[in-house]
Amino acid sequence: MEARTEVDATGTVRVAVAGDVDFDTCPVLAAELAPLAERAAATVVVDLTEVSFMDSSGLHVLLAARHRISAAGGRMRIVGAREQALFLFEVAGVTGLLDAA
Template identity: 35%
Template sequence: MTLAGEIDHDTGETLRQALDLSVTGQPRIVADLRQVTFMDSSGINILLTAHHAATEAGGRLRLAAPTPAVLRTLQIVGIDQIIDCHPTLQDALDH
């Protein structure tokens, strides 16, 4: 899944719906963050919820190619230690 723009309180519901895993068995999702320019706590919470749902369903969520600003946010709150975060989309797809 390719994400773009800002992920915040105003846009979070769209992402939450896209990551709804209630109808999927063993989801394997790679979120391509190359075009995300900003992410606040709303986005972080949505990714955490999706990660937990995917893990509970026997699947996974991986993050790929975050921009420097988004990567810094992920690192500050420790998400990069919880959700697999890869420097490139290809790396995320390969692992």
């Protein structure tokens, strides 16, 4: 799994994730998202277009990051989630919380 972060001219932070996000790889995603809560009032967009699989460990990382970012006054949303991840969000009841479409 790979994750890379970019900031655009408006200050929006985009984290592009690729590969499988599971118990073994979620620490990489957690490390990429952890410092983003320090960007108070930033919008963080997590792009899951290239994620082929996500389990509950990955979901936990996303929810924890969302909590920290929201507590700092920012907003996090998910884009590009494939059917498997969207199903995971739906089953967990967090689709609206993650602002995922």
